[in-house]
Structures are given as structure tokens and as C-alpha cells.
């Protein structure tokens with residue numbers, strides 16, 4: 001799939017939104033790529049490896065925003081394929097609310113993880129990025145989830161994440177809390193999170209599902 005990935009990347013780099021969306025849909029229709037491969041090996045990679053060309057410096061942030069927006073469109077376009085897969089996926093009777101905390105605008109990881117949870121049979125919903133503590137508490141009251149999963153990218157947001165998770169645990173003693181995202185991949189702080197899981201990658205999610213199904 002190297003050749004195909006490079007073609008996809010080229011379309012993204014040339015900002016040919018219609019062509020890239022059509023290309024991905026064709027690959028999904030013809031089952032040349034799975035949703036998991038698309039999310040984890042193509043979409044994530046194309047963002048993680050995003051670099052500015054030297055003479056693009058001034059417009060770089062806009063190129064990053066536009067690439068993110070194209071990726072978001074592609075993620076939304078995968079939903080009918082998820083629905084198709086769900087016809088044969090056994091349900092896991094746990095509700096998960098996924099979000100990013102206050103000041104955390106990086107949301108693509110959270111969106112992808114939500115859809116991967118859905119594909120695994122969980123009842124998961126992404127409720128938003130940059131979510132203040134009071135809104136998170138109100139969302140837990142409204143949805144009564146079994147789990148809250150928070151995605152954190154910037155390590156600066158770990159302090160606020162600690163405050164939110166402590167309050168969630170105090171207010172809802174039976175609620176399980178999951179943390180994940182890039183901030184934990186380089187996690188060397190002494191913050192003692194009182195949470196149930198800290199996950200780094202897709203395999204951790206697979207292990208989690210295996211555990212809760214048992």
C-alpha cells in the first residue's frame with residue numbers, strides 16, 4: 001500500500017480535497033483499505049509527519065488547518081462504512097464519552113479513537129474539544145456513561161487534566177476514567193492521576209476491550 005499512500009499524500013499536499021476524498025472512498029468501496037488502516041496508518045501519519053516547506057513558513061498554520069479540515073471530512077465520510085461493519089459487530093454494553101479538556105484543541109486523535117471504539121462494539125460518542133470542567137461534569141450527568149475518555153496532546157494540559165479527573169472521581173465514584181493521547185506518550189511528570197487507564201496506542205484499546213468483554 002506504499003504507492004497508494006504516497007498518492008494519497010500527494011493529493012493532500014496539493015490540497016485537492018475532492019480528489020483525495022474520492023480516492024479514499026474508492027479504496028473503502030473496493031475494500032483495498034480497512035477503516036483501521038486508513039485511520040491509523042494514513043490519516044494519523046499524514047498529520048504527525050506534517051512539515052512546513054521552508055518558503056511556506058508564513059502560510060504554514062493555514063496549510064495545517066486546511067489539512068486537518070480535509071482529514072476531518074474524510075473521517076466523517078467513513079461513518080457509513082462503520083455502520084456497515086456494525087451490522088456484524090457484537091455490541092459491548094458500555095457507554096463511553098470521549099472529549100478533550102479545556103485548552104486542548106487537538107481533536108483528530110479523539111475523533112479517531114471514538115470511531116475505533118464504536119467499531120469494536122462500544123457505545124462511544126465524541127462530545128467535543130476544549131471542554132471546560134463544569135461542562136464535562138454536566139455531560140456525565142446527562143449521558144450517565146460508564147467511562148469518560150479524555151484525549152490530551154499538549155503536556156501543558158496535564159495539570160488541568162489532573163484537576164478534572166480528580167473532580168470527576170469525587171463527584172461520580174463509580175465512573176471509570178481513561179486518559180490517552182500524545183501527552184502520555186512522553187509522560188515523565190510526577191502527576192499522580194487517579195484514573196483507571198492510561199492508554200497510548202490502539203493495542204491498549206484492544207486490550208481494554210478484551211478485558212471488559214471477559
Ligand code: B12
Pocket residue numbers: 040043044045047048049050064065068103104105106107108109110112113149150151152153154155156178179180181182199200201202204205
Ligand atoms: C493538526 C495539529 C494542530 C491543529 C489541531 C486541529 C484539530 N482540530 O485537531 C491546530 C492548528 C489547531 C493546532 C494547534 C496547536 N498546536 Co498542534 N499539531 C497538530 C499536528 C500537526 C497533528 C495533530 C494530530 O491531529 N495528529 C493525528 C492524531 C490522530 O494523532 P494523536 O492525536 O496523537 O492521536 C493518536 C494517539 O495519540 C491516540 N490517542 C489520542 N487520544 C487518545 C485517547 C485515548 C483514550 C486513546 C486510547 C488513544 C488516544 O490515538 C490516535 C490514533 O493513533 C501535531 C503534529 C504532531 N506531531 O502530532 C501538532 C502538535 C501536536 N501541535 C503542537 C502545538 C505546540 C500546537 C500549538 C500550541 C501551536 C500554536 N501556537 O499554534 C496549538 C495549541 C492549540 C491548543 N490549545 O490545543 C505541538 C505539541 C508539542 C508538545 N508536545 O507540546 C505538535 C506536536 C507540533 C510540534 N511538533 O510542535 N495543532
